[in-house]
Amino acid sequence: MMTIRPVSRLTLILWLVGSTGVGADPYNSEIQQFRQAREASLKAEDGWLSVSGLFWLKPGETRIGGDPASDVLLPAGAPPKLGVLSLNDGQARFTPEPGVTVTLDGRPFTGGVVLTDAQGKPGVLGFDRFKLMVLKRGARHALRFKDNGSDLRTNFAGLRWFPVDPSWKIEAKFVPHPIPSKITFDTIVGEQDVLTSPGYVTFDRDGKTYRLDAAAEPDGRLWFVFRDATSGRTTPLNARQLTTDAPLGDSVVLDFNKAVNLPCAYTPHATCPIAPPQNRLALAITAGEQNYQANPGTATPKK
Numbered sequence: 001m002m003t004i005r006p007v008s009r010l011t012l013i014l015w016l017v018g019s020t021g022v023g024a025d026p027y028n029s030e031i032q033q034f035r036q037a038r039e040a041s042l043k044a045e046d047g048w049l050s051v052s053g054l055f056w057l058k059p060g061e062t063r064i065g066g067d068p069a070s071d072v073l074l075p076a077g078a079p080p081k082l083g084v085l086s087l088n089d090g091q092a093r094f095t096p097e098p099g100v101t102v103t104l105d106g107r108p109f110t111g112g113v114v115l116t117d118a119q120g121k122p123g124v125l126g127f128d129r130f131k132l133m134v135l136k137r138g139a140r141h142a143l144r145f146k147d148n149g150s151d152l153r154t155n156f157a158g159l160r161w162f163p164v165d166p167s168w169k170i171e172a173k174f175v176p177h178p179i180p181s182k183i184t185f186d187t188i189v190g191e192q193d194v195l196t197s198p199g200y201v202t203f204d205r206d207g208k209t210y211r212l213d214a215a216a217e218p219d220g221r222l223w224f225v226f227r228d229a230t231s232g233r234t235t236p237l238n239a240r241q242l243t244t245d246a247p248l249g250d251s252v253v254l255d256f257n258k259a260v261n262l263p264c265a266y267t268p269h270a271t272c273p274i275a276p277p278q279n280r281l282a283l284a285i286t287a288g289e290q291n292y293q294a295n296p297g298t299a300t301p302k303k
Contacts, residue, residue: 027164027166027169028164031164031257031258032164034257034258035159035161038159038260038289039158039159042156042159042266043153043156045148046131046146046148047153048263048266048267048270049150049152049153049156049266049267050131050146050147050148050150050152050153051144051145051146051150051152051263051267051269051270052075052145052146052147052150052152052267052269053072053074053143053144053145053147053269054142054143054144054145054189054269054270054271055072055142055143055145056140056141056142057085057087057134057140057141057142057143058087059087059088060086060087060088061084061085061086062084062085062086062087062143063081063084064082064083064084064085064132064143065078065079065080065081065082065083065097066078066079066080066082067080067081072085072143072145074130074145075147077128077129077130077149078127078128078130079097079100079127081097081100082096082097082100082102082127083095083096083097083100083102083111084097085114085134085143087134087141090116090118090136090141091113092113092114092115092116092134092141093111093112093113093114094109094111094112094114094125095111096109096110096111100127101127102125102126102127103125103126103127104123104124104125104126105123105124106124106126109125114133114134115134116133116134116135116136116141117133117134117135117136118135118136122134122135129147129148129149130145130146130147131145131146132144132145132146133146135271137187137189137191137193137271138187138190138191138192138193139191140191142271144269145269152266152267152294155294155295157292157293157294157295159289159292160289160290160291160292160293161288161289161290162234162257162286162287162288162289162290164257164287165257165286165287166257168255168256168257168285168286168287168288169253169254169255169256169257170203170204170205170253170254170255170256171203171251171252171253171254172201172202172203172212172251172252172253172254173201173202173203173250173251173252174199174200174201174247174249174250174251174252175199175200175201175202175250176198176199176247177197177198177199177200180196181196181197181198181199182194182195182196182197183195183196183197183213183214183215183276184276185225185273185274185276186273186274186276187271187272187273187274188238188264188270188271188272188274189271191271193273195215195216196215196216197213197214197215197216198214198216198222199214199247200212200213200214201214201222201224201252201254203254205283206283208283210281210283211278212224212226212254212279212281213276213278213279217243219246220246221243221244221245221246222243222244222245222246222247222252223241223242223243224241224242224243224244224254224279225239225240225241225262225273225274225275225276225279226239226240226241226242226259226275226279226280226281226285227239227240227275227279227280227281228240228280228281228283228284228285229281229282229283229284229285230284230285230286231275234286234290234291235261235288235289235290235291236261236262236264236265236291238262238264238272238273238274238275239262239272239273239274239275240259240260240261240262240288240289241259241260241261241262242254242255242256242258242259242260242288243258256285256287256288257287257288258288259285259287259288259289260288260289261289261291261292265291265292266292266294
């Protein structure tokens, strides 16, 4: 007959804590889940780590392929001649090379109009493990190239974070602009992005009041691009970013433990904004994501 040994009260308590999560810090768990989702998003097949090229376009025809004579030279594995992209009056059209299989947004594509990101959701041209899309930055257009077998993605070193600090979850006051307003961002590629700004927030820290101007997300959330006293030291020089829920009355929660880097922290082929002058804080925000440190031998952006 099997002998059942008595279980001590301490063993039972430890088992219950481990199996039910009793005693775990809910806020710390929330931030850990946020960090895991952030890393998974970057590492996804279509994530920022797959961005492997940015090619500025001129009006007219651009030949794309792996042939060295191409206007846009793609890496090994791409067809010698993928096709021709035509850009006229801000409209892009793509004509695949005969015999080359190309998709547009996942469907077979024999040629035609390809939407740019200035026209809504950009059309995605796909072939094998590669993807292409047309961007507009300022007055210029560019071709973004993604490769899910990129060196950056294959050799991703993981993210680095400040320790979780609940004191950096701050309830701020939202102040709407009395009239429709814009916020202007200089970018690392020399162009400007002008976005709608619904208002700004103010918050207190260590006896001082600080202000951040917001850009509007399509779903009503707020997007903050900021620089602080850690920038250029433990965090990227140009900016970090924080997205918050939409204001609830005049209240907005700024959780700087969820502040993250812009894509140019990982890839030299991004077109990131720079924190506007009014969002450069004389405050060390020691929360959120830190500088990315790539594995040795992996190409990374210059700091």
